[in-house]
Amino acid sequence: MSQPVLGILTLYLNDNKALEERPVYEKMIAAGKRLGMQVFVFTPQDVDDGNGRIHALFFKPETGSWSRKWVRFPHVIYDRCRIQRSHRFQQLLAFRKRYSHLIFLNRPLRNKWTVYKTLSKVSSFRGHLPVTRLYQSPEDVTSLLRKFSTVYVKPINGTGGRGILRIDRKTDGSFLLQGRNHSRGIVSPKVVSGQNLHGAIRSWDMHGDRYIAQQGLNIKLPNGRVHDYRMLVQKNGSGAWEVTGCAGRIGPAGSITSNLHGGGQAASMNALLKQWVGGDSAIAQIKSTAETFGVNVARHLESTYSSLCELALDLAIDRSGKIWLLEVNPKPSREVFSKVGERDVYRKAIVRPIEYGLWVYQQRRSSLSHKSSLSAEHKTAGGQTLGTEHRAADAEHRYYSDADPYGILY
Ligand SMILES: Nc1ncnc2c1ncn2[C@@H]1O[C@H](COP(=O)(O)OP(=O)(O)O)[C@@H](O)[C@H]1O
Ligand SMILES: [Mg+2]
Incomplete structure (x- = not known):
């Protein structure tokens, strides 16, 4: 029987095809080897749709070297792609749509606001959720500041602390604004009066993203x-x-x-x-x-x-x-x-993601062999393994119809 195969789906950092988490992938590939699972890395750019194959990246723990090989699609896919504004991310969306019948260990989660509403x-x-609202105007922030002495204003699709503004109400009635811009740089703090607060919030560069306003916790x-x-x-x-x-x-x-x-x-x-x-x-x-x-x-x-x-x-x-x-x-x-x-x-x-991938693969194997023994009993046509596999995956994910999988909208 062939070895189970897990594909780590990622995005190149730039046009030179640099990988962001290379050392982590190396460790995952080595762990896969010990566990009897072949692991490779690929990006949507490496997929040859016409021929149904992938120009994947392989790592050899013995020599510490990376190389490329053409391979078939993996049994399970572990998605490490983070939301970003780039053409590469658009390629990812297209990939996920086209190959939604494959087995993904993880599907995209939604943005901060949708997750908050769900929870x-x-x-x-x-009782564990700070009061949070979708930012529509500075009044959403000032109304929270009447209740809480600190408020955080955060992009719903932000990561790594980018684009976050914190406002503290001071005892003299003025407000302290501090934050990080979209390149994560610390923005010089500034103090404004109550009258100028709305203007100061409006002038925060929201970078075209939607924001939430959230009760700030005192964790200093x-x-x-x-x-x-x-x-x-x-x-x-x-x-x-x-x-x-x-x-x-x-x-x-x-x-x-x-x-x-x-x-x-x-x-x-x-x-x-x-x-x-x-x-x-x-x-x-x-x-x-x-x-x-x-x-x-x-x-x-x-x-x-x-x-x-x-x-x-x-x-x-x-x-x-x-x-x-x-x-x-x-x-x-x-x-x-x-x-x-x-x-x-x-x-x-x-x-753990490798161990879990192996478990998902084994579950799928046993449910497929169960299904094929049932269909043999019913004397249905044999069907190729791959076709059966795809139909099973299709059935499982049919419920997953989502116009906005990455929560770019809300
Ligand atoms: N409501 C809050 N109260 C206090 N600190 C906060 C709050 N929200 C965010 N922070 C601080 O800002 C950091 C980044 O915020 P987070 O919501 O995790 O966004 P990101 O996706 O950019 O990591 C947190 O790890 C925490 O240190
Ligand atoms: Mg965070």
Whole structure:
């Protein structure tokens, strides 16, 4: 029997075909080898539609070298493509549409606003969601500022802390505006009066994206730096959701975001919680609540949208130990765990998508052999394996008709 094959679907970073997460893919390919699964990397640009083949990238762990080979489509696809404004992203949309019958471990998740609306329908989640509204005019921000002393204004399709504005109401009635532009640079802070606030919000460069306004949490450590947590929830080798790990991130001085790519530092969750909320039993309680919440959110989002294999939750924990969900990331990086020195968690984070891919492949095999033994009993025409496979995949994903899979609209 041929080896199961997993394709990592990604996008080139530029026209020179550079790959963003090459070291991560190398580790995944090596893990696949150990587990008996062939893993290659490809982008929509490498697909030869006419001949049904892919000019895929292979990595040899023994020699540390990459090479290309023409191959057939993989049994399962693991999508690592992050939303971006480029022609490459348009090619991805076309690929996903054309090949929607293939087996994808993960389908696109929606934007921040849609995810918020979906989660806020579940009563047990509501207490963990900061008050959030879709930004339509500066009044959406100022009305929140009457209730909360801090408000975050964020692009619904943003990543990595880009384009985020934070507004603090000061005791003298003025407002402090701080933020990061769309290239992630720190924007010089400015103080405006109540009268000038609407104008200042209007002049924030929204880059043509839609925004949300959100209750700001007070997550400034005594040294003035903001902090939060990154929780990775993944499907394991038995197809069940599990928390792989959770680590803290501390933003650089003068930053309103903690993202590692914006200069944030990784920190152990335990160490942060010790200085932030104290007592061991409180910490144990917080961690267990956060884990249950994380798994429930993943389950719920998967059942609402469609296949998912991993998610990262950005969590804020306030001084009273309450857990708040800032954002759900469908294409999480795992580097926070290596940066904080949690090698075992990092290894698990790399291997799990492969183990899960193998499990999905085996499930599909056994359901296909079950189906083919049934059809043999009914003396139907033999049919080629590939055709049967495609029909089964088609049936499974027929419910997935989505005019806006990446949530570019809302
Ligand atoms: N409501 C909020 N209260 C406090 N800090 C926030 C809030 N929203 C975002 N942040 C900070 O900004 C960072 C980036 O915001 P996030 O919603 O995760 O967007 P991105 O997709 O750009 O990562 C968070 O990790 C956190 O440090
Ligand atoms: Mg984030």
